[in-house]
Amino acid sequence: MMQAQIDQYTAEINAFSPANADELEAFRIKFLGTKGIIKDLFEQFKTVGPEEKRTFGKVLNEFKQLADAKYNELKENIATSTQSKGNDLDLTLPGDGFAVGSRHPLSLVRNEIIDIFKRLGFVVAEGPEIEDDWHNFSALNFPDEHPARDMQDTFFIKKNNGKDDIALRTHTSSVQVRMMEHGKPPFRAIMPGRVYRNEAISARAHCFFHQVEGLYVDENVSFSDLKQTLYHFVQELYGEGTKVRFRPSYFPFTEPSAEMDISCTICGGPGCNMCKYTGWVEILGCGMVDPNVLENCGIDSKKYTGFAFGMGMERIANLKYVIRDLRLFSENDVRFLKQFQTEML
Incomplete structure (x- = not known):
């Protein structure tokens, strides 16, 4: 049962591609948050029998490492993309308006x-x-x-x-x-x-x-x-x-x-x-x-x-x-x- 869940979440992590920082933050909360999926899986791991702990413990740790690595990679990609856009200044765009003051x-x-x-x-x-x-x-x-x-x-x-x-x-x-x-x-x-x-x-x-x-x-x-x-x-x-x-x-x-x-x-x-x-x-x-x-x-x-x-x-x-x-x-x-x-x- 736990193995099936991990396989399903692994496929979801590998396929995840956020469009912006908000979607990435939602991913972090879902998998790595204090009430996230990984936290829940570790709670379930406590109920696994002694003969299965060694096997599922290794699988669970690898799954957590996968989620951490995916998050850090995507975070760096989004930061680089944002910085690149900031340097890409289009001088043909109209200027921003500003408020004009007035005399009393x-x-x-x-x-x-x-x-x-x-x-x-x-x-x-x-x-x-x-x-x-x-x-x-x-x-x-x-x-x-x-x-x-x-x-x-x-x-x-x-x-x-x-x-x-x-x-x-x-x-x-x-x-x-x-x-x-x-x-x-x-x-x-x-x-x-x-x-x-x-x-x-x-x-x-x-x-x-x-x-x-x-x-x-x-x-x-x-x-x-x-x-x-x-x-x-x-x-x-x-x-x-x-x-x-x-x-x-x-x-x-x-x-x-x-x-x-x-x-x-x-x-x-x-x-x-x-x-x-x-x-x-x-x-x-x-x-x-x-x-x-x-x-x-x-x-x-x-x-x-x-x-x-x-x-x-x-x-x-x-x-x-x-x-x-x-x-x-x-x-x-x-x-x-x-x-x-x-x-x-």
Whole structure:
């Protein structure tokens, strides 16, 4: 009985010719594995009578050696064949495609804003994200009791003489102060950068976001210059025909101050969720630089005047690309970012 099994398996081994490594591995498991045929035959050998052990023991050992030799031979053949195929490079085959990266939508908006204002003669200025009280608040005409100094709005990170003095900047206006402190008019610059405020994260707010602020200081600068500059900016960014309106507002560092609205780019005017069904969306705050700010920076407010403005890049991107959730800008979701590959072309 055992002899018949061995003869049958021997014929199967001799005829075996695998097409790939997977078939060879199946052969190894079937014959040489811990639960394979050879293991089973050795278990059966224990039941053979003493007079037959010598004969069948020799046959069984030869069978095991045959299986081992066959496996090793086929393994070497497959390895040689695979290596040979790897060296056989067909240069006529088409190349493999690769994924193309994309710029972040905020980077696209930032670059476009910079390009528009550069054509108007504005330069780009930058400053530190960790600021002291003077550059972030006091020089900008914020009284000591101003709500923006409270912990619910600002990330204070260090106290000096018992006073909250070092904080993550809440706006890029601090860069304007540094520019005016260390230079002489005229100034014409924009200040893009990241800012921080202690707010609950939601679809409409985040604890960090990005601003672009602008400053123009020279002799005889008027509110008309401010309006015409911003009107030109809106037409360049959102297209001709975009309507603009200014509403009186208040900021400690400008007087008079205004907020600027544009006609909703999503619905075109009838009303939608983005514009809260008013047909208008506020995109920035602006105004004439307060004389106190100029004097704080060592500039003669009787000789020089200026205007300043500030906008959130996320709001600009929302209107340009119809993005309704601010959290998408910082989650690095590849599915979201891939939508902007065409903007690079």
